[in-house]
Amino acid sequence: GAVVSQHPSRVICKSGTSVKIECRSLDFQATTMFWYRQFPKQSLMLMATSNEGSKATYEQGVEKDKFLINHASLTLSTLTVTSAHPEDSSFYICSARVTGAHSYNEQFFGPGTRLTVL
Amino acid sequence: KQEVTQIPAALSVPEGENLVLNCSFTDSAIYNLQWFRQDPGKGLTSLLLIQSSQREQTSGRLNASLDKSSGRSTLYIAASQPGDSATYLCAAPNSGNTPLVFGKGTRLSVIA
Numbered sequence: 001g002a003v004v005s006q007h008p009s010r011v012i013c014k015s016g017t018s019v020k021i022e023c024r025s026l027d028f029q030a031t032t033m034f035w036y037r038q039f040p041k042q043s044l045m046l047m048a049t050s051n052e053g054s055k056a057t058y059e060q061g062v063e064k065d066k067f068l069i070n071h072a073s074l075t076l077s078t079l080t081v082t083s084a085h086p087e088d089s090s091f092y093i094c095s096a097r098v099t100g101a102h103s104y105n106e107q108f109f110g111p112g113t114r115l116t117v118l
Numbered sequence: 119k120q121e122v123t124q125i126p127a128a129l130s131v132p133e134g135e136n137l138v139l140n141c142s143f144t145d146s147a148i149y150n151l152q153w154f155r156q157d158p159g160k161g162l163t164s165l166l167l168i169q170s171s172q173r174e175q176t177s178g179r180l181n182a183s184l185d186k187s188s189g190r191s192t193l194y195i196a197a198s199q200p201g202d203s204a205t206y207l208c209a210a211p212n213s214g215n216t217p218l219v220f221g222k223g224t225r226l227s228v229i230a
Contacts, residue, residue: 006161034217034218042222043207043220044162044207044220046218046219049217091159093161093162095218105149105150106152106164106167107152108164109154109161109164110161111161112159112160112161114159
């Protein structure tokens with residue numbers, strides 16, 4: 001299947017700093033990527049849909065000024081957590097959707113980024 | 119709005135048993151349905167994708183079925199192994215262009 005990478009895999013930062021997480025589709029182009037958040041022993045919660053060349057679409061309750069998303073190319077989307085606070089500590093996972101004939105819009109997920117804000 | 123439910127929330131079985139994980143969804147107008155596996159602290163691994171026009175898909179010891187009319191999907195695991203221990207998630211979009219909606223998962227433990 002298609003491969004999606006995330007970087008970094010783990011980050012620890014002080015409260016008030018900003019953290020950037022990268023999501024890359026390694027062997028395919030993705031016009032649409034998704035960012036999810038997962039708390040311990042919970043399922044994935046969609047944060048936003050990232051569209052190449054346009055603004056991201058945020059889910060209700062997700063602050064767009066706090067979670068900045070940029071999808072500048074067909075293989076890269078970034079999520080920046082601005083002025084991070086301890087309550088932002090979570091597991092962030094991105095996915096990329098394969099489009100085109102015979103792809104059936106299947107989504108492939110990155111390995112996740114563990115963010116800990118002290 | 120699509121809602122996905124998985125039962126049971128947790129399951130523990132002895133090695134070698136065949137088992138079934140259940141998934142139900144409220145909106146049957148789905149484009150496809152995916153089953154994923156997640157190991158602790160890791161991302162998601164796609165196991166099977168069933169198109170809306172299909173009734174089942176098989177990969178090795180895994181078989182997933184889809185019944186849109188009843189809003190149900192099952193994941194059958196044959197001859198379970200300790201390495202199958204993980205959380206299994208099912209997810210469905212409403213259409214090809216909407217994000218996946220996830221169930222809360224079934225945490226499977228296969229005891230050697």
